[in-house]
Amino acid sequence: MVELMQAILSGFLIGLAYALLSVGFSLNWGAVGGINVSHSAWAVFGAYIAYFVTSQLNLNPLLSLVIIIPLFFLIGVVLNKTLFMFLAKRSKNIGFSSMVLTFGLAVALENIMMWVFTADPRVLKSDFSLTSYNLGSVYISGGQILAALLSIFSLGLIFYFLYHTYTGKAVRAYEQEQAGAALTGINTGKVTSVTTGISLASAGVAGVALSLLFPFEPTIHMTWLINIFLVVLLGGVGNILGTLIGGLAVGMIITVSGVWVPYSLVNLVMFVILILILIIRKRET
Amino acid sequence: MIKSNRVLIVVILATLLLAALPFVGLNLYLVSFLFLLMMNISLTVGWNIIGGYAGYVSFGHVAFVGVGGYTTAVLLAKFNLSPIITTPLAGIVAALVALVVGYPALRLRGPYFSLITLVISLAIAAVVLNIPGINAASGIFLSAPSGDIHSSRLILFEMMVVVLLFTILCAYFIEKSKFGIGLKAIREDEVVAATQGVNTTNLKLLAFVISGGLAGIVGGVFSWYKGLVFVDAMFSVNISVMIVLMALLGGTHSWIGAVVGSVLVMVINEFLTLSIGSNLSQIIFGILLVVTILFIPNGIVGWIEAQMHKFKKKAKG
Numbered sequence: 001m002v003e004l005m006q007a008i009l010s011g012f013l014i015g016l017a018y019a020l021l022s023v024g025f026s027l028n029w030g031a032v033g034g035i036n037v038s039h040s041a042w043a044v045f046g047a048y049i050a051y052f053v054t055s056q057l058n059l060n061p062l063l064s065l066v067i068i069i070p071l072f073f074l075i076g077v078v079l080n081k082t083l084f085m086f087l088a089k090r091s092k093n094i095g096f097s098s099m100v101l102t103f104g105l106a107v108a109l110e111n112i113m114m115w116v117f118t119a120d121p122r123v124l125k126s127d128f129s130l131t132s133y134n135l136g137s138v139y140i141s142g143g144q145i146l147a148a149l150l151s152i153f154s155l156g157l158i159f160y161f162l163y164h165t166y167t168g169k170a171v172r173a174y175e176q177e178q179a180g181a182a183l184t185g186i187n188t189g190k191v192t193s194v195t196t197g198i199s200l201a202s203a204g205v206a207g208v209a210l211s212l213l214f215p216f217e218p219t220i221h222m223t224w225l226i227n228i229f230l231v232v233l234l235g236g237v238g239n240i241l242g243t244l245i246g247g248l249a250v251g252m253i254i255t256v257s258g259v260w261v262p263y264s265l266v267n268l269v270m271f272v273i274l275i276l277i278l279i280i281r282k283r284e285t
Numbered sequence: 286m287i288k289s290n291r292v293l294i295v296v297i298l299a300t301l302l303l304a305a306l307p308f309v310g311l312n313l314y315l316v317s318f319l320f321l322l323m324m325n326i327s328l329t330v331g332w333n334i335i336g337g338y339a340g341y342v343s344f345g346h347v348a349f350v351g352v353g354g355y356t357t358a359v360l361l362a363k364f365n366l367s368p369i370i371t372t373p374l375a376g377i378v379a380a381l382v383a384l385v386v387g388y389p390a391l392r393l394r395g396p397y398f399s400l401i402t403l404v405i406s407l408a409i410a411a412v413v414l415n416i417p418g419i420n421a422a423s424g425i426f427l428s429a430p431s432g433d434i435h436s437s438r439l440i441l442f443e444m445m446v447v448v449l450l451f452t453i454l455c456a457y458f459i460e461k462s463k464f465g466i467g468l469k470a471i472r473e474d475e476v477v478a479a480t481q482g483v484n485t486t487n488l489k490l491l492a493f494v495i496s497g498g499l500a501g502i503v504g505g506v507f508s509w510y511k512g513l514v515f516v517d518a519m520f521s522v523n524i525s526v527m528i529v530l531m532a533l534l535g536g537t538h539s540w541i542g543a544v545v546g547s548v549l550v551m552v553i554n555e556f557l558t559l560s561i562g563s564n565l566s567q568i569i570f571g572i573l574l575v576v577t578i579l580f581i582p583n584g585i586v587g588w589i590e591a592q593m594h595k596f597k598k599k600a601k602g
Contacts, residue, residue: 035396083575083579086579087578087579090579090582091578091582093395095395095396096342096395096396096399097578097582099396099399100529100530100533100574100577100578101574101575101578101579103526103571103574104570104571104572104573104574104575104577104578105571105575106571107567107568107570107571107574108567108568108570108571108572108575109571110567111563111564111565111567111568111571112564112568114564115564115565115568222522226403226404226407229400229403229404233400264411264414264415265411265415267407267408267411268408268411268412268415271404271405271407271408271411272408274404275389275401275404275405275408278393278397278400278401278404279389279390279392279393279401
C-alpha cells in the first residue's frame with residue numbers, strides 16, 4: 001500500500017514535467033500543423049544549460065531559465081521565419097515534411113551535443129535536489145518538488161497566455177480556422193512565430209524540470225520524444241488541458257504499473273493503451 | 286513492352302555482376318559494406334510498396350526486420366535449421382504479423398499512421414523481449430554459416446543478392462500492375478479512389494503485408510549476419526528512420542528512387558564517417574536531410590524527372 005502511494009505520488013510529479021514537455025509540441029502541431037520531432041532534443045539542450053549553470057557556476061538551476069527562456073524563444077522564432085515558413089509554402093503535406101525536416105534538426109543537434117558535451121550521462125546535483133522529505137510514509141525529493149512547481153507554474157502561464165491575452169486568443173483562432181483568422185486581420189506570420197517561440201521556450205523549461213528528475217545524455221531525446229507522443233495522443237493534439245491530463249496519466253501509468261510488472265512490460269502496457277486509443281479515436285484524424 | 290523488358294534485363298545483368306563481385310578479389314571490408322548496402326536497398330524498395338506507392342509512411346518497418354530476424358535466429362539456435370531454408374519462413378511470419386497489425390493501423394492516415402507504426406514496432410520489440418524460452422534479453426548466439434570467415438561472408442553476400450533481386454522484381458511487377466495503379470490512386474486521393482471502385486482497404490493491407498514480408502526476409506538474413514542477436518539491435522528505431530530517409534532522398538514514386546536514395550545515403554555516410562568521424566558526419570547528414578525536404582521534396586529521381594519534363598516541353602516549342 002505504501003509502495004502504491006509512493007508510485008502514485010512520484011507518477012503525479014513526473015507526469016507534470018511530461019505535460020510541460022509535451023505542451024509546446026502539441027500546441028505547435030495543433031496551431032501551425034508542424035510536427036516538431038526535434039522538440040525533445042531542444043529540451044535536452046535546456047537540461048545541459050541547467051546542468052552547467054549548477055555545476056560550473058554553482059548557482060541555482062532555476063537561474064538558467066534567465067538564459068533559456070529568451071534564447072529558446074528566439075531560436076523558435078528564427079526557425080519559424082526561416083525553415084518552417086519556407087517549408088509551409090512549398091509543401092503540400094506539412095505534417096509529414098515537417099517531421100522529416102525537424103528530424104534532420106534533431107539528428108544534427110544530438111550530434112552537436114554529443115561532440116561538445118560528450119556522451120557521458122549527467123546528473124544535476126545541488127543541495128536541495130538530493131535531500132528528500134518525509135510526508136507520512138512516503139518520500140519526496142527536493143528535485144521532484146522543484147520540477148513539479150516549475151511545471152505547474154509554466155503550464156499555468158501558457159494557459160493564461162492562450163486564454164487571456166490577445167495574441168494567445170489569436171493563436172487559438174488560427175488553430176481553429178487559418179483562413180478565417182487571416183480574414184479577421186490576425187497577422188498569421190506573427191502568430192506562427194509566437195507559437196513556435198513559446199513551444200521551444202517551454203521545451204527548454206521542461207528540459208530544466210526533467211534534469212531535476214532524471215540523469216540525461218544527448219541520445220535520451222528519443223525516449224523523451226516517445227513520451228511526448230504518448231502524452232499528446234492521449235490528450236489530443238492542440239488540447240492544453242488534455243495534455244496536462246495525458247501527462248499525468250503517462251507519469252502514473254509508468255510508476256504505478258511498475259509496482260506490479262517488470263519495467264520492460266511497463267512500456268508494453270503503455271504502447272497497447274496508446275494503440276487502442278489511436279484506433280478508437282480514429283475519427284478525429 | 287520492349288522498354289520494360291530492357292529494364293528487366295538490366296536488373297538481372299546488374300544482379301549477376303553483383304553476385305560475381307566477391308569472386309574477383311574484393312576484401313572483407315568491401316564485401317561487408319556491399320552486404321549492408323544491398324540490405325538497405327532491399328528494405329527501402331520493400332518499404333516503398335506501402336510507403337511510396339500508397340503513401341502510407343511507416344516509421345516502424347524495423348518491426349518486421351526484427352520478427353524475421355528472430356524467426357531464423359530461434360529456428361537456428363533451437364532446432365538447428367539453416368537460415369538458407371528458413372529465411373522464406375521469416376518472411377511469412379513477418380507478413381502474418383503485418384496482417385495482424387496492419388488491419389487496425391491502416392485505418393489511420395498521415396502522421397497518425399506514422400506514429401502508430403512507430404509505437405507498434407516498440408510494442409513488438411517489448412513482446413519479443415518477454416517471450417519465455419528464447420532468452421531474448423541475454424542475446425541469441427547463431428553459429429556462422431561456415432568455419433571460415435571469408436566463406437561465411439560469401440554465403441551471406443550471395444543470399445542477400447538473391448533477396449535483393451526478389452525484392453526489386455516484386456516492386457517492379459507491382460508498379461506495372463493494376464494493383465500498383467490502385468495503390469498510387471490511394472496515394473493521390475483515397476476517397477476518390479474508393480468512389481472509383483478501388484477496394485482501398487484490401488489493397489492497402491495487401492501492400493502492407495507484402496512490404497512487411499519482404500522486410501522479414503531481409504531480417505532473416507540480417508540476424509545471421511549479426512551472429513549475436515539482441516532486441517535493441519534488431520528492433521532499432523534507427524533502421525526504421527533510415528529506411529524512410531533513403532526512400533525520401535531518392536524519391537518514393539518508383540523503386541529506382543529507393544535504390545538511388547539508399548546508395549547515396551550509404552556511400553555518403555560511410556565516406557563521411559571514415560573521413561571526419563561519426564559525430565560530424567551525422568551533423569552534416571542531418572543538415573542534408575533538412576536541405577532535401579526543403580528543396581527537392583520529391584527526391585532526386587523526382588527532381589530529375591521534373592527537369593526532363595521541362596526540357597522536353599521546351600524542345601517541343
